[in-house]
Amino acid sequence: MSEFLQVDRRDDGVVWVTLNRPEARNALSMALNLELYDLGAELEGDSDLRLVVITGAGDKAFSAGADLKERKGVSASETGPYVNAIGNAINQWSKIRALTVALMNGSAFGGGLELALACDLRILVEGAELGLTEVRLGIMPGAGGTVRLPRLIGEARAKEMILLGRRISAQRAYEIGLVNAVVPRERLAAEMESLLAELAGCAPLSVRAAKTSVERALEVGVEEGLTIEGQCYETTLYSDDRNEGLAAFAEGRKPQYSGR
DSSP states (O other), X not given: OOSSEEEEEOTTSEEEEEEOOGGXXXXXXXXXXXXXXXXXXXXXXXXXXXXXXXXXXXXXXEEOOBOHHHHHTOOHXXXXXXHHHHHHHHHHHTTOOSEEEEEEOSEEETHHHHHHHTSSEEEEETTOEEEOOGGGGTSOOOSSHXXXXXXXXXXXXXXXXXXXXXXXXXXXXXXXXXXXXXXXXXXXXXXXXXXXXXXXXXXXXXXXXXXXXXXXXXXXOHHHHHHHXXXXXXXXXTOHHHHHHXXXXXXXXXXXXXXX
16 A cells, blocks of 8 residues: 555546645655656556546645655755656656546646646646746756646747746636646536546547557657557557447447457
8 A cells, every 4th residue: 555645446447546645735755756656657558447547635735746845855966866756757657558637636836737747638626726836946847847738738828837937727727728627626526427437438449549649649740640640540440349339339339348
């Protein structure tokens, strides 16, 4: 059992992960980052996974980012490994092949927002704020923020947030495409269940292949991207899921996908 991560593995291929440091606004301490990395590595290639949800304990924050109280006591010689730990953990999280969702139960700053950016989808509670505020602390985002945020919301808006250390409201985050939905706290669970119901109708193998295609194609030109898409498509072409999908359509019933 992890000390700072609460992990709930369900029988339906869904894993719920909770950052469990509510007293510290779920700040990313060294120990938590190491646990997060190990869990991400464990989940990365699990072909039985359909969905990984990550959220925060309590109702104050998804994650306040790096644990600045802990970092204050880190010596100069330990700073490099300490900073690398959070970047490695978040990068490892981005490698999970199943659909990943950040169920953001509160505000997220710095590394906390960078962790959410490493997920495929983000659902945010009303009233929360988001920001990459590192420049106000004499540093800069170092766990993927300057790479992932511009790809998500565009260069100009990303620079507003990053170069000014600006905090934005939940509504603004939705308007610029930083989050997929903003919901009242009492509807967070219902929103997640609705997404699960949608996902149940999608073939796991197809979701993983499409995710790979989208991510890899963003890094290359159109022609190479089309080649990547074709390669990913081919992995679904002779699958059991494809046969089941076609059979279910012809028979007018709901498909029962196996992820194979």
